[in-house]
Amino acid sequence: MTDVSQTTGYIERLADTAAALTFTDLPDAVVASVGQRTLDLMGLCLAAAELPTSDAALRFATADGGLPQAHVVGHDVMVPARAAAFANGVLAHSLDYDDTHLPSVLHPSAPVLPAVWAAAERDHRSGEDLILASAIGLELCCRLGMAGYDRDAGNSLFFERGQHATSICGAIAAAGAVAALRGADPATIADACGIAASMAAGIIEANRTGGTVKRIHCGWAANCGVSAADLAVAGITGPPTVLEGRFGFFQAHVGEFLDADALLDGFGERWDVPDIFFKPYPANHFTHAVIDAGIAAREQGVTADDIERVTIGVAGPTVRTVGEPIEVKRAPETGYQAQFSAPFVFAAALAGGGGLGLALDDFSDERANDPDCRALMQRIDVVADAACDEIFPDQFPAVVTIDTRSRGTVVIERLQNRGGPGAPLTSAELARKFSDNAGRRLPADRIGGIVELVEGLARLDDVSTVFEATRP
Incomplete structure (x- = not known):
C-alpha cells in the first residue's frame, strides 16, 4: 500500500x-x-x-x-x-x-x-x-x-x-x-x-x-x-x-x-x-463460468429431471451478487434480475439458449418466470468455493457439483472465462455477437455497412458517418 x-x-x-x-x-x-x-x-x-x-x-x-x-x-x-x-x-x-x-x-x-x-x-x-x-x-x-x-x-x-x-x-x-x-x-x-x-x-x-x-x-x-x-x-x-x-x-x-x-x-x-474481456453472454460477468458449466452439463447428457441437487461454487466475493439473497436468486421476477442469478443462468444454459450459448432472448421476463427453470432453481445452492477464491478476480471461475439420480455426482469445473486473453472470442464469434445485437434494431442489409465503417475507422476524416449509419 x-x-x-x-x-x-x-x-x-x-x-x-x-x-x-x-x-x-x-x-x-x-x-x-x-x-x-x-x-x-x-x-x-x-x-x-x-x-x-x-x-x-x-x-x-x-x-x-x-x-x-x-x-x-x-x-x-x-x-x-x-x-x-x-x-x-x-x-x-x-x-x-x-x-x-x-x-x-x-x-x-x-x-x-x-x-x-x-x-x-x-x-x-x-x-x-x-x-x-x-x-x-x-x-x-x-x-x-x-x-x-x-x-x-x-x-x-x-x-x-x-x-x-x-x-x-x-x-x-x-x-x-x-x-x-x-x-x-x-x-x-x-x-x-x-x-x-x-x-x-x-x-x-x-x-x-x-x-x-x-x-x-x-x-x-x-x-x-x-x-x-x-x-x-x-x-x-x-x-x-x-x-x-x-x-x-x-x-x-x-x-x-x-x-x-x-x-x-x-x-x-x-x-x-x-x-479487457469481451462478454459472450448478456449477463453479469460473475455468472459466465456458471453458464459454461451448464452448457457442458447439457453436452454430457445431464437433464433437469434427473437432477436432485446442484451446488454452484464461485469465489466468495461474488456470492453476494449472484447468490444472495438466495430466495431472490432462485425466483427472479424479471429478465434483468435473471442476469444476476447463478441459479437462473445454470438452469437456462442446461436447457439450451441462443447466440454463443445464451443470448438476449434467454433473459426475457417470460424466461425468468419459466416454470421448468424455476423448478430446477429451487434445487440450486450458491456457495463460496476455495479453489475459485484462489483464482478470483483474475478470472471468475465456477465449480458446479450436480447430484443426479441416474449417474451419481457430476462435477464440472470452469476456471477460465471465455472472451479474455486465455480464451479469446474469435473474429467470427465477435461478428456473430454484433450481428445478433444490431439485427434487433436494423435490417440485415445495413449491418455489413456499419462493420465496414468501423473496420476502416482509422481512415475516416469525420466519424459522424459511423453514427449516422446507425439511424433506423
Missing part, C-alpha cells in the same frame, strides 16, 4: 503522458482492440434501444432540446453532446453485455466510449482522433480501478464498500479522454479529471435487491466526462492532488489505500486495453 501522504500530483503525471500521445504511438493491438470494442458497444446500444429504461433515458436526453450535436445510436435523433453521451452510455450498459477488465472488475468501454463518440461527432474529429482518445480513456479507467484493488485481499475496495467502480472510475477516465480528444494541454486534461472526480458516483445495491438505476450509471459517467472536459476547457480547475490528496478521490472512495504503481507505472507504454 502506498503512503498517500507522501505523494502529489498523480493526475498531472497522467495528464502529461496523455497530452503527449499520438495515434502513431499506439501499438497495433491497441488500435485493433479499440475498433473491436467500438463495434461491440455499438451493437449493444442497438440491441438495448427498445428497453423501457432506454426509452426513459432517451426522453430524459431530449426533454430540454438543445443543439443537434451527436447521434443517439439506433435512433433518428441528434441531441447535445452531453445528452448523447448520457443516452448512449445507458444503452451500452443496460444489457450487462459490455466488456470487463480483470481483476479490477469494472466495465471500461460503456462509460468511456460514449463520451468520446459524442465529443468526436460534435467536433467532427477523425477516426484516428477517436481511437487515440478511446485508448487513453480505456487505459485510464483500468488503472484507476486497479489503484483501488487490494492484491493482498484479492478484492476491489470499491465493490467491498458497495460502490460501482465502473461509473466512478469511468467518469474520470471519460473526462481525460474527451479533454485529450479536444487537444487540451496537460493542465486542462488534469483539470477535467479533477472536475469529474466531484461528479463520479454509483452504488451497486440494485445488483442485490432490484431496481434499474444501475443502467444509468455509465450514462451518467459519460455525461460527466463530456461536461467536465468542457468545463475545464472553459476555465474551471480541479485540485492537483485530486487522486491522492487527504480529501481526494481514493481517500473518499476506498479509504487510506492507493496502489500508485498500478495507477502510474508504464502509462502510455504498457497497455491493458487489449486484455
Whole structure:
C-alpha cells in the first residue's frame, strides 16, 4: 500500500503522458482492440434501444432540446453532446453485455466510449482522433480501478464498500479522454479529471435487491466526462492532488489505500486495453463460468429431471451478487434480475439458449418466470468455493457439483472465462455477437455497412458517418 501522504500530483503525471500521445504511438493491438470494442458497444446500444429504461433515458436526453450535436445510436435523433453521451452510455450498459477488465472488475468501454463518440461527432474529429482518445480513456479507467484493488485481499475496495467502480472510475477516465480528444494541454486534461472526480458516483445495491438505476450509471459517467472536459476547457480547475490528496478521490472512495504503481507505472507504454474481456453472454460477468458449466452439463447428457441437487461454487466475493439473497436468486421476477442469478443462468444454459450459448432472448421476463427453470432453481445452492477464491478476480471461475439420480455426482469445473486473453472470442464469434445485437434494431442489409465503417475507422476524416449509419 502506498503512503498517500507522501505523494502529489498523480493526475498531472497522467495528464502529461496523455497530452503527449499520438495515434502513431499506439501499438497495433491497441488500435485493433479499440475498433473491436467500438463495434461491440455499438451493437449493444442497438440491441438495448427498445428497453423501457432506454426509452426513459432517451426522453430524459431530449426533454430540454438543445443543439443537434451527436447521434443517439439506433435512433433518428441528434441531441447535445452531453445528452448523447448520457443516452448512449445507458444503452451500452443496460444489457450487462459490455466488456470487463480483470481483476479490477469494472466495465471500461460503456462509460468511456460514449463520451468520446459524442465529443468526436460534435467536433467532427477523425477516426484516428477517436481511437487515440478511446485508448487513453480505456487505459485510464483500468488503472484507476486497479489503484483501488487490494492484491493482498484479492478484492476491489470499491465493490467491498458497495460502490460501482465502473461509473466512478469511468467518469474520470471519460473526462481525460474527451479533454485529450479536444487537444487540451496537460493542465486542462488534469483539470477535467479533477472536475469529474466531484461528479463520479454509483452504488451497486440494485445488483442485490432490484431496481434499474444501475443502467444509468455509465450514462451518467459519460455525461460527466463530456461536461467536465468542457468545463475545464472553459476555465474551471480541479485540485492537483485530486487522486491522492487527504480529501481526494481514493481517500473518499476506498479509504487510506492507493496502489500508485498500478495507477502510474508504464502509462502510455504498457497497455491493458487489449486484455479487457469481451462478454459472450448478456449477463453479469460473475455468472459466465456458471453458464459454461451448464452448457457442458447439457453436452454430457445431464437433464433437469434427473437432477436432485446442484451446488454452484464461485469465489466468495461474488456470492453476494449472484447468490444472495438466495430466495431472490432462485425466483427472479424479471429478465434483468435473471442476469444476476447463478441459479437462473445454470438452469437456462442446461436447457439450451441462443447466440454463443445464451443470448438476449434467454433473459426475457417470460424466461425468468419459466416454470421448468424455476423448478430446477429451487434445487440450486450458491456457495463460496476455495479453489475459485484462489483464482478470483483474475478470472471468475465456477465449480458446479450436480447430484443426479441416474449417474451419481457430476462435477464440472470452469476456471477460465471465455472472451479474455486465455480464451479469446474469435473474429467470427465477435461478428456473430454484433450481428445478433444490431439485427434487433436494423435490417440485415445495413449491418455489413456499419462493420465496414468501423473496420476502416482509422481512415475516416469525420466519424459522424459511423453514427449516422446507425439511424433506423
